[in-house]
Amino acid sequence: MPKQITIIGAGIVGIATACYLRRDGHEVTVVDMNPPGEYCSFGNAGILSPGSCVPQALPGILWKVPGYLADPLGPLTVRWSYLPKAAPWLLRFVANSRLARVEKIADALRPLLKQTFDAYRPLVAHAGVSDLIRQTGYIVVYESENAYRGDALAWQLRRDRGVVMEELDAQAIRHFAPALAKIYPCGLYLPEQGYVANPGRLTQALAAQFQRDGGKILQRKVLAIEIGADGAHALATDAGRLPVETLVICTGVHSNEFSAALGDPVPIEAERGYHVTVSDPGVELPLPVFAPEGKFFVTPMEMGLRIAGQAEFAGIAAEPDYARADILAQHLRRILPEIRTVQGTQWMGRRPSLPDSLPVIGPSRRHRNVYYAFGHGHVGLCGAAPTGRIIADLIAGRRPVIDVSPYRPGRFS
Numbered sequence: 001m002p003k004q005i006t007i008i009g010a011g012i013v014g015i016a017t018a019c020y021l022r023r024d025g026h027e028v029t030v031v032d033m034n035p036p037g038e039y040c041s042f043g044n045a046g047i048l049s050p051g052s053c054v055p056q057a058l059p060g061i062l063w064k065v066p067g068y069l070a071d072p073l074g075p076l077t078v079r080w081s082y083l084p085k086a087a088p089w090l091l092r093f094v095a096n097s098r099l100a101r102v103e104k105i106a107d108a109l110r111p112l113l114k115q116t117f118d119a120y121r122p123l124v125a126h127a128g129v130s131d132l133i134r135q136t137g138y139i140v141v142y143e144s145e146n147a148y149r150g151d152a153l154a155w156q157l158r159r160d161r162g163v164v165m166e167e168l169d170a171q172a173i174r175h176f177a178p179a180l181a182k183i184y185p186c187g188l189y190l191p192e193q194g195y196v197a198n199p200g201r202l203t204q205a206l207a208a209q210f211q212r213d214g215g216k217i218l219q220r221k222v223l224a225i226e227i228g229a230d231g232a233h234a235l236a237t238d239a240g241r242l243p244v245e246t247l248v249i250c251t252g253v254h255s256n257e258f259s260a261a262l263g264d265p266v267p268i269e270a271e272r273g274y275h276v277t278v279s280d281p282g283v284e285l286p287l288p289v290f291a292p293e294g295k296f297f298v299t300p301m302e303m304g305l306r307i308a309g310q311a312e313f314a315g316i317a318a319e320p321d322y323a324r325a326d327i328l329a330q331h332l333r334r335i336l337p338e339i340r341t342v343q344g345t346q347w348m349g350r351r352p353s354l355p356d357s358l359p360v361i362g363p364s365r366r367h368r369n370v371y372y373a374f375g376h377g378h379v380g381l382c383g384a385a386p387t388g389r390i391i392a393d394l395i396a397g398r399r400p401v402i403d404v405s406p407y408r409p410g411r412f413s
């Protein structure tokens with residue numbers, strides 16, 4: 001039975017969800033204050049990694065933090081004025097780093113991410129942008145054997161869940177990526193992974209197809225949700241009231257503003273990251289490269305080479321600190337010594353991160369006509385299409401192909 005469904009949020013999660021719901025024949029409207037794909041989904045590293053099932057917090061994380069913070073080229077920064085606000089989230093984050101918990105989180109993330117290529121395939125084929133999805137695998141490169149051994153748990157967690165990987169020595173790394181500096185004695189090749197050659201264009205292309213298929217996109221800021229005894233009634237927007245029948249919240253880092261009002265508070269934090277994209281680098285990478293010591297990816301996008309990474313805790317509203325992007329540019333110069341320039345476009349995005357590294361996907365506890373799909377943190381591009389398919393299954397009353405109980409919104413209370 002077709003329903004009238006309103007989605008707040010036209011990032012990749014909202015748009016993938018809209019596409020899946022429209023395929024089921026529902027009347028779907030997406031409301032966003034920005035054009036599709038212009039927020040966090042615009043400038044990410046583009047990685048589609050069915051194997052990224054390891055949470056951000058691993059045993060021993062607390063002892064690594066001082067080193068990260070002290071390193072001027074390190075991957076982590078906390079604005080000290082923001083620390084009191086971030087502290088409760090950070091404490092929960094550390095609490096999730098116990099091994100037993102980490103195993104459970106990895107068990108929950110792997111089935112979701114494993115579906116990424118399968119879930120994107122019909123959407124990109126229909127939108128005529130299959131070329132954007134590239135299943136090349138990626139390589140991981142370490143500057144020291146010690147650092148590689150230090151990450152043994154993270155790789156074992158992946159192996160235990162069926163992620164295929166092959167160890168590389170210095171020569172094999174050069175074979176994969178001859179342009180890389182000769183500073184990497186060891187690494188890994190993960191053949192089943194891949195990337196999106198332009199994440200912004202992917203969201204825009206899916207959104208355009210959704211509209212050609214009869215879906216509606218309204219550019220409005222949602223100010224509040226009107227709630228009655230039988231659920232969400234309407235959206236109060238900056239351009240008037242919008243009645244709703246079924247509502248899906250896909251507002252990334254802003255999602256708690258709505259879910260808390262609906263009785264499902266979630267501890268979401270803006271884990272800000274940066275990119276630099278160099279349009280004419282003069283060197284080539286045949287596949288993405290991940291450098292775990294600096295926690296950045298370099299991805300061969302259709303717009304040039306993009307380096308993306310960094311985790312900055314400064315709140316949603318703080319101005320970008322492009323010194324963090326300059327750090328990425330310095331890394332780029334160091335790992336690709338022949339690069340023509342590291343001047344390029346700089347960007348900051350806010351990962352919608354939850355302290356257990358799992359998204360929220362599923363129905364509201366209180367309101368029968370409200371669903372949530374947000375909080376994918378570092379893997380939102382990868383998790384978006386599988387999430388959209390799950391939401392469509394839930395709304396249709398079909399059993400999703402995976403157990404969705406680990407993503408329930410009520411797990412934090």
Ligand SMILES: Cc1cc2nc3c(=O)[nH]c(=O)nc-3n(C[C@H](O)[C@H](O)[C@H](O)COP(=O)(O)OP(=O)(O)OC[C@H]3O[C@@H](n4cnc5c(N)ncnc54)[C@H](O)[C@@H]3O)c2cc1C
Pocket residue numbers: 008009010011012013014031032033034035037038039040041042043044045046047048220221222223250251252253254271272273274275297308309310348349350351352373374375376377378379380381382383
């Ligand atoms: C540096 C960096 C690198 C990354 N690399 C990867 C990667 O390689 N692979 C991967 O899988 N993920 C990666 N990510 C994470 C990924 O980008 C995010 O998880 C993903 O984009 C989140 O998508 P979303 O649709 O939930 O949120 P968003 O893209 O942020 O979309 C949310 C939308 O909600 C709208 N909205 C919010 N509030 C309102 C309101 N009140 N009214 C109307 N509209 C509203 C916003 O305008 C926005 O369009 C990276 C992130 C960063 C920062």
